[in-house]
Amino acid sequence: MEFTPYKDVHEFALQAEPILAEKEDVYSLFFGVLQAIKAGRYDNPFMATIEEGGQVLALIQMTPPHPLNLIIVDEKRVEAILDVLIGELVELEIEMSSVISLKSWAYRFVAKWQEQTGMGHQLLMDQGLYRLDEVNEALQPSPGSWRLANEGDCSLIEGWFTIFEEDTGLPITPLEDVKKRVATFVGEREVFLWQHEGKVVSMMKKARPTQHGVTVSFVFTPHEERKKGYARTIVAACSTELLKNYDFCVLYTDLMNPTSNKIYQEIGYKRIADSVQLGFVVPETN
Template structure:
């Protein structure tokens, strides 16, 4: 059993994609980020596989400062595989700010990393992963209509991006970086807005598209417009539009927020897996 690290994303994709594609909904984050790496959107990504002969036992992917994403192929040798990964990362002085994976894998990695490094693990987000194949047609919609965001909406989206990070306890992004990100979102026509009586009241974003699927993210409604059904309507109508192009949509929810989980289920999203994001502190 050994770890093979890849510098060429296309070579890594040849190894990873046949495995990921079998459960593209569950591994949508890994698959979507890999597509972005192949498109040159990340500098110096870490890509590796645990191999035994021709068999792949695990896949790893990291685009600093984002978390290590870990996929195991089978459970029978989980502890042995994770111990090897931790030793390899440590031996090559590869920093791991955090790990994200299915809950049982991420927890096993975090425990092994904590024991090896002395760093303390910290829960960043307990997540539910949901899949949508069709929108519930009987869902009551809030008044208004959706539109693609344009350059004129940039200041509002930048403000809401920062508030979204605050609400979800994510690390804060600098205003300059937010401005760059929003500009890229708008250029790619990735942001959907819900507008009621001429006022924008909610938003969502299209993320990590693949041939078959797309992720819904950055769902946000300002506090003064909440409890009016705008977020549910925005996600329902935005997802319905995305399903014209993609086979299915996925999204991650905060399992500590029962309201959002209830909303997505009402739309037609089905809970398919539990994921967890764990950070490390020295």
């Protein structure tokens, strides 16, 4: 097996995209990030393949400080592929804080990573990946209507961004970085807001478009407006809008939150895979 790192994203895409296109929904995170790398939105991405006899066996991608993303193409040779990958990562002294992948691949990776490095792991996100092809038209919407966010909404979205990270247990992004990210989201017309009686009560955004699909993310309703159906309504309405331009939508849910999983299934989202993000930790010593 041969490990090949890539500096040129277009050369990497020639190897990766035919594989990603075969399971565009399941590989939507990897595929969407690859498109963002091609658009110049990430600095110093790490991209690599593991190949043998001209066949790609695995795809590896990381955009620091985000997790290492791993796709195993040859399921029958997972152990050997991971041995090669981890050996190369150690030799190259690649710095990473976590790995994200389909559940079985991620747990096999961290087990071998611990053998090589002594690093333990902790569960950061236990996620279900859902796909939507058609919205359930029988849903009763909450009152109000959706609109795209504009510059005047940025301060509100910035505050919600931080609360969202707190609620989901994600690392808190510095305020200056939040401001830059929100400005980009709004400038790219990615943020949808639900408004009722002149007040914004919920939001979501689109992310990581691929050839045929798009991701729904950052679904948030402030605490005082929850349990009124706004989250389900905005996701249903704006998914309907997105399906005018895409064949399908995907989203990730926290499997530890049965309410959100129920809401998305009511809209018409169907679970297609399980994914985890596992963080690396230094084992405690006595």
